[in-house]
Amino acid sequence: MVSPVSDRPAGGLSPPSSAGQLLLTGLAGLGLLAMTAWLLVRREPLVDHERPPPATIRFSLDINTAAAAELSQLPGIGPTMARRIVAHRQQHGPFPNIAAIARVSGIGPVTLEQIRPFIRPIAPQPDRGS
Numbered sequence: 001m002v003s004p005v006s007d008r009p010a011g012g013l014s015p016p017s018s019a020g021q022l023l024l025t026g027l028a029g030l031g032l033l034a035m036t037a038w039l040l041v042r043r044e045p046l047v048d049h050e051r052p053p054p055a056t057i058r059f060s061l062d063i064n065t066a067a068a069a070e071l072s073q074l075p076g077i078g079p080t081m082a083r084r085i086v087a088h089r090q091q092h093g094p095f096p097n098i099a100a101i102a103r104v105s106g107i108g109p110v111t112l113e114q115i116r117p118f119i120r121p122i123a124p125q126p127d128r129g130s
Contacts, residue, residue, distance in 0.1 A: 060120045063101060064094040074118050076111040097122055 016024065061070050063085070071082035081104075088104045095101055098119050102112050 060118055062120050062122075063098070064089065064122065074115045076114045081106055095122060 068079065068082040068086045071077055071085050072079045084106060085101070085104050089095065098116060101107055102109065
C-alpha cells in the first residue's frame with residue numbers, strides 16, 4: 001500500500017505564512033532598533049577594556065604571627081612600619097588586643113582604624129603570672 005504524499009514537513013510544522021514572516025521580521029527589526037537606541041542613550045561602553053574594574057581583595061591576618069611582608073599589605077602600613085611592628089612584637093611579646101598595636105611608634109588612631117578590618121580577633125592569652 002502506498003501512503004499519500006503530504007506537503008507538510010516531517011516534523012509536522014509548516015513555515016509561517018507570508019504575513020507571519022513579515023510580522024516576525026518587523027518584530028526583530030523593532031527589537032534591534034530598541035537595543036540600538038538604548039546603547040546610544042546609555043553613552044558608555046558595555047565593557048571598558050582599557051580600564052578594568054578595580055579589584056577588591058579581602059584578607060585578614062593574625063597580627064601576632066604575620067611576617068613583615070604580610071603586614072606591609074595592610075592599608076597605611078609600608079615595609080618600614082611592618083618591620084617596626086615585628087620588632088615591637090619580638091621585644092614586648094604578642095599584642096594582647098588589637099588596640100595595643102597603637103603602642104608601635106608611628107601607628108596612631110587613624111592607621112589603627114584603617115587596619116582594624118584586616119586584623120583577626122586576638123585570642124585571650126593565658127595568665128602567665130599564676
